[in-house]
Amino acid sequence: MTTKRLFLSKKDDFDTQISKSLSWILRHGAHKLQLPIDSEGFIDLVAVISSESLQGKCTLEDIQRIVKNNDKQRFTIRRNCFTNKLEIRANQGHSIQTVTSLELIPIKPDFKSDIIHGTYHRFWPKIKEIGLSRMNRVHIHFTTAIPKGKEHVISGMRNNCGIYIYIDFPKAFESGLQFFMSSNKVILSPGNDNGIIEPKYFLKIIDVKTAAAMAVVYDIFRPTLNDEQVENSDSAGKNMSK
Structure with a gap:
């Protein structure tokens, strides 16, 4: 399977690189990675860590730390009350059109x-x-x-x-x-x-x-002048230049 290439800078530290990968997966890439995503944007966290983009690159503890420390609070982790599994979502920024029930x-x-x-x-x-x-x-x-x-x-x-x-x-x-x-x-x-x-x-x-x-x-807020206003404006300009 070919997935979107993530443009990660060599200057990014480990947490930043994983955060950028998470953002792409949760906002844009879930379907490409064949990850089920519900209408609230949540995906099984273990499935995310095991996906092609993150497999072998981070642990559950890494993800939990990154989510907790993220300066913009981009992500939410919850425990599904029916399956008892941990799930994760991006709080906004989705291009996935089936994500329609964010807590807004x-x-x-x-x-x-x-x-x-x-x-x-x-x-x-x-x-x-x-x-x-x-x-x-x-x-x-x-x-x-x-x-x-x-x-x-x-x-x-x-x-x-x-x-x-x-x-x-x-x-x-x-x-x-x-x-x-x-x-x-x-x-x-x-x-x-x-x-x-x-x-x-x-x-x-x-x-x-x-x-x-x-x-x-x-000039996007200036009103459009009619012919008479333009003529008066030109006359005023000429008088000022004398």
């Missing part, structure tokens, strides 16, 4: 925290045009805070993002978009029917390096 709390209209998506400048032109996409995943990920330096870890956002996109939650909610909070406090949204959150629901965009509002640079 719907966010209500009175939610007061910021909803922020972190991304990179190379993705901004497409995001500006079509919005945020869940791609092949089940949800788009957000946080309620931003990292305070590169050593500060926040679930739901990488600490080296170049752009922060703030969502206008009242407007998005009023339009029917749904948002949820996961068990490790990541904000998740499936987007619209096409898996998109359109730019009209962006409240502000911040360049991380300069802390400047990128709306000024990219």
